[in-house]
Amino acid sequence: MLREAFENCNRTIPARRDIYREGESPHVLAVVLDGWVQCHKQLANGRRQILSFLLPGDLCTAASFMADPIDHTVAAVTQARIAEIAEMELARLVPQCPSIAQAVSRNGQIAAAIQRERTTSVGQRTAYERIAHLFCEMFFRLRVIGLTEGHSCPFPLTQSEIAEVTGLTQVHVNRTLQDLRREGLVELQQRQLTLIELDRLMSIALFNPNYLGLDRDGRELGLG
Amino acid sequence: MLREAFENCNRTIPARRDIYREGESPHVLAVVLDGWVQCHKQLANGRRQILSFLLPGDLCTAASFMADPIDHTVAAVTQARIAEIAEMELARLVPQCPSIAQAVSRNGQIAAAIQRERTTSVGQRTAYERIAHLFCEMFFRLRVIGLTEGHSCPFPLTQSEIAEVTGLTQVHVNRTLQDLRREGLVELQQRQLTLIELDRLMSIALFNPNYLGLDRDGRELGLG
DNA sequence: CGAAGGATTGATTAGTCTCAACGCAAGTGG
């Protein structure tokens, strides 16, 4: 696995702290070892869009560890631990171990698929569906890496952060969450999320886990 | 260049015809040689989101020429010509010519950056800003490949297609376009777009071409 | 205890959607 290559050099970042800022060129490939991380863009008018969340095992700056400055900011949601490997060292490692390049590439493909799904969410789903979809996505991703328990998982986002990722306002997220709860679909308290009726939630969210490389039950497709 | 590797096997696709459908596994890497191509997702409720446009020189199925079925449909906007190279043949070519892998990778990075910007547009910009932004994006991308003339470029999208990419309805696109015209910012007729006041349009759109790997004047950043 | 961040509520408004109709131009078939 790629993950071992990073065992040395790793940093701990406090919650809500920036890791890489838009415009910088980190020249490293980084992996999240622990915690939640988000990528966002800030517009000139001050509004902010969270693009994606990174969970343990996900690469960040994968999309940009070439020369170019990155087009978005990477920041910790919770306290997070990341490991970094310098671009130059990576170049040395890859020939020895082609599975690294493969892992980087696969990570990039899934990240891209997630981004496409997010565009679709924000463009075509209602507030109710968007939030339901976000819950499904995070739950399935967490389950793959063994961070769920039954129908529950950690969910460290504030309502403002849910707003920033779904393209809604914090107030509207609050009200929509109340609707979801009132319908008996989810519970969310103490940063702990429970998907009470997962199937119904999935169908409301128009959620199809194929884009994550998973089947309807969350098992990995294709490759073993 | 990568483009030469594709000179043989190429197909012409009529306007509005699907090229690869969601769920298929093309097992090819394809390049657009000519025309506009779009990628979209269709939701279970029938609504459709156009994810991105591909122009001559862009790769499609790059994100998916591995085993997995693709998560979106690729279709021709105008009549288009594409060249395909089989996954297996590609595997043979790459070791001989590492610049291919590099080009594929760079293409993927820019595609991902475009997708991030689209998420941001749909999530945070108003209808007016979104359409302005789309115009700026396509104009800058077309200019890089030499398909603009002064402040004008081809723009073969119908208002419904503009709606599908911006996450608006066709009716609202129509009205918003009228606003843009009334403000003297753009002209759009006969599938020909003119950005009368490019600077003002860019600032309205909160458009910053860095994400395309370009500077404010559309020149390529970093690499020569 | 006070401060601060987050969640909740209410009232009002703005932006966008929906539905429905109509106009215009190009293409098609008789």
Added chain:
DNA sequence: CCACTTGCGTTGAGACTAATCAATCCTTCG
């Protein structure tokens, strides 16, 4: 050559989703 169709653009009226502005409440924590 004309009648018909089809695709695209335009307009109007009304409904509704989500935004805005402004308070208030609740927890947590120093």
